[in-house]
Each structure stands twice: as structure tokens, then as C-alpha cells.
Amino acid sequence: MAAVLALFVILAIVSGTVASDPDMLQDVCVADPTSGVKLNGFACKEAANVSAADFFFDGLGKAGLTNNSMGSVVTGANVQKIPGLNTLGVSLSRIDYAAGGLNPPHTHPRATEIVFVLDGQLDVGFITTANLLISKTIKKGDIFVFPRGLVHFQKNNADKPASVIAAFNSQLPGTQSIALTLFAASPPVPDNVLTKAFQVGTKEVNKIKSRLAPPKK
Ligand SMILES: *[C@@H]1O[C@H](CO)[C@@H](O)[C@H](O)[C@H]1NC(C)=O
Ligand SMILES: *[C@@H]1O[C@H](CO)[C@@H](O)[C@H](O)[C@H]1NC(C)=O
Secondary structure, three states: OOOHHHHHHHHHHHHOOOOOOOOOOOOOOEEEEOOOOOOEEEEEEOHHOOOOOOHOOOOOOOOOOOOOOOEEEEEEEEEOOOOHOOOOOOOOEEEOOOOOOOEEEEEEEOOEEEEEEOOEEEEEEEOOOOOOEEEEEEEOOOOEEOOOOEEEEEEOOOOOOEEEEEEEOOOOOOOEEEHHHHHHHHHHHHHHHHHHHHHOOOOHHHHHHOOOOOOOO
């Protein structure tokens, strides 16, 4: 009987915490990245040292530089930029796309994403675990949702730049870019894993590896 009760308690706890970041237990817990304390998130800064600056960021107002091989750039406004977001379970980012730019297929392990198109037009999509592609063309003023954990992308097929604001139900959604994860990991994913997974030869694998420089930082 006690074992059954314990199981129910565990199930209740687990099912209450899988939906998004854990709930906060106090008004604020401004991140103190210098604290040596290791926990799920960041330790809280002393209340006496908390100020408006901890809840402020002015970095999404203008377009980021898109002159890279993908023609897109993501500017994050998460707990790493806004320490006051620690324990609050939300964050934003801005994504800019050059004409023809691609935000390549990636996943956010910790958040659902909802984007609002600031400018331009994008062809967007996500793929379900049943391998169904859900895709749509969205334009200025439109909203689209990418469910948590599913692989998704945005492509600017228009001849002028585009931009979106993206919101997440996590203070730090995390990003795994599929191509970089598989072909630019350090140390590298073994060639024989990639040749078998993609049903190609070592030459093709090495060609992709050579073109995808390891991500900076
Ligand atoms: C507040 O911040 C200052 C400067 O960073 C530091 O010297 C001081 O110890 C902090 N006070 C508290 C109460 O944490
Ligand atoms: C992108 O443009 C900026 C400013 O024009 C320049 O500083 C930077 O080196 C460029 N980056 C690349 C990868 O070309």
C-alpha cells in the first residue's frame, strides 16, 4: 500500500514538472552566474543587489548581421542576457533573415516556440515524430508555433530581408542544430556512424564536415 502511494506521489511530481520550466517558489531569483552553487538554473543574487538592470535588455531593437553562410542570425534574450529571467520560465529571441536566408533545421529541447513576423515573409515548418511535415508561408503580422522538441526551420524565399520575434516557455530553451550537431561535434561523431545513418560514403560525410565549421563558442 505504501509503495503504491509512493508511486502516485512520484507520478504526480513528474507529471507536474514535464510541461515546462519548473514553477518559481519566490517573487524573484535573479541569476548570480558567479555563484559556485550548482543547481537546476542559477543561484539567486543577494536581494540587496537586485536592480531594474537585472530585468532589462535593449538588444532586440535592431536587425542582427546576416552575412554568414546561412544568411540568418538569432539574437537571444534569455537568462544569459537577462539574469532576472532565472526561474521565470520565459524568454525571447529575434531572428533576422537575409533574402534567401535559412534558419537551418534545429530543436529546442526545453521549450515550445511561438514566432511573430516583424517584417517580410518566411516558409516555415516542423516535423512530427510520425515524420509528418507541417509547413506554411507566413508574413508580417502572422504567428506560427513550433511545438517543444520537434525539428523545425524557417526559410526566407523572398527577395528582401525578414525578421521575427520568438517567444519560449523556458528561461533557456537550448538549441540543437541538426547539421552542426551531427557533422561539427567535438570530438567528432565517428564517420561510420554517419555513413550508415545517412547511407552515403565517407567522402560525402567528410565533404559535409569540412563545410560546417565547428560552432563558435
Ligand atoms: C553586491 O555587489 C557588490 C559589487 O558587485 C558586492 O561587492 C557586494 O558584496 C554585493 N552585496 C551583496 C549583499 O551580495
Ligand atoms: C559581416 O559584416 C560585418 C560588418 O559589416 C563585418 O564586421 C563582419 O566581419 C562580417 N562577417 C562575415 C562573416 O563576413
